[in-house]
Amino acid sequence: MDKSLNLVDVLIFDDVNLLDVAGPVQAFHAANRWNATPYSLRYVSLEGAPVTASCGLKLGADAKASLDSTASDLIIPGGRGIDSLLLNHVAKPLLAEWLNTRTSGRLISICSGALLLANAGVLNGKAATTHWSRERQALTLFPEVSWQLNALYLKNGNIFTSAGVTTGIDLALSIIRSDCGPTVALNVARELVVYLQRAGGQSQYSDLLENQFTASGTLQTLIEAIVESPNKIWSLETMAETVSLTPRTLSRRFNAELGSSPVRYVEKLRVKSASEAIAAGMAVPKATSRFGFGDFQQMQRAFKRNLGTTVGAFEKRFCQTALDQ
Known part of the structure; x- marks a missing residue:
């Protein structure tokens, strides 16, 4: 450089x-x-x-x-x-x-x-x-x-x-x-990350952000593919095929490197992306389809598991208008 x-x-x-x-x-x-x-x-x-x-x-x-x-x-x-x-x-x-x-x-x-x-x-x-x-x-x-x-x-x-x-x-x-x-990028991310406070004991999103910098090349490639196409059907078999691993090996790698199963990690990414979009003003039905939730009830359950709150309560608390865009 x-x-x-x-x-x-x-x-x-x-x-x-x-x-x-x-x-x-x-x-x-x-x-x-x-x-x-x-x-x-x-x-x-x-x-x-x-x-x-x-x-x-x-x-x-x-x-x-x-x-x-x-x-x-x-x-x-x-x-x-x-x-x-x-x-x-x-x-x-x-x-x-x-x-x-x-x-x-x-x-x-x-x-x-x-x-x-x-x-x-x-x-x-x-x-x-x-x-x-x-x-x-x-x-x-x-x-x-x-x-x-x-x-x-x-x-x-x-x-x-x-x-x-x-x-x-x-x-x-x-x-x-x-x-x-x-290393520099991760240091900056750690300093600047905005913690999204949930209603109750909502977990912080910094763990997902750090995963983007610390995952191995194989998992990084898969994570980028999921982020790029969150509405794709990301079954364990599909994810394993994407990075040419067996489902068993992929599950082992995810748990060892990221402390999560592949399917649960996809859900976390979808909830993160959908919640950010809703907070920015995107309509809930549009977020439901854009980020890969089969229907509203599936997204509702995912929000409760990951954020400890309902979609409606989250939208009411965090949604911003898009007037300044």
Whole structure:
């Protein structure tokens, strides 16, 4: 890895979603504690002027966004302000030419920031994701993009897209792991993980997060396949066939490395993904089918086993509106 600074510009604009900015930025900042090649981040706006996030917080810009920047990477967060930027005559050429003016640059979009990349034409013919609430807009305005809206985040060459809000941290962890190695990524994950408190004694989700970094290559491959297609029928036999192991060997490996049976682990992953989606505003029926539950009653039982609460009680307590996406 190059020992020089990783220079990163973060595009800010009026009505930006603050979490889309703060989550990834804090992850990269935290990585500097363990990383011999630190990230240096600065905030840029299209006019070089301060902006106001959708929550009302004022953000100062360090500089005007420009292709002349010495930064190699550009982070594009999402938010309500994206719709205005789709009509901005400065944003489109900035994003269209960013990679062409850098030998190893990266474009990193969070949430609806992917729509700006699509508008600039850099996602044409490429797989990309964005926040689920932007599905109709993405498919209608940018049919040239291969939208994969079930994905949390995607990498396509030097272009990264993510579903938004907390998945911006997931994407940042993936980049940190690639840049700095799994140990640094795990340290950052441990520092930043947000513990989801349940009604009663709900367990924390950090054990699943740590498994993504500590599982062996074989189990890591299987976990990634399950996360990518949670609505697939993941029987013990199907999982074993996916990684070319016998069901007995797979069960033994899961229990030894992750302390869980394969089928129970799939249920935990589904509950984690579904609960996060519901908390972000996804309708319960849509979450039921998208994350592989046969019906609502199956999801209800899984929530009670893993979270100690019902789906309805969870939704009432944790659901957020999607107004800022």
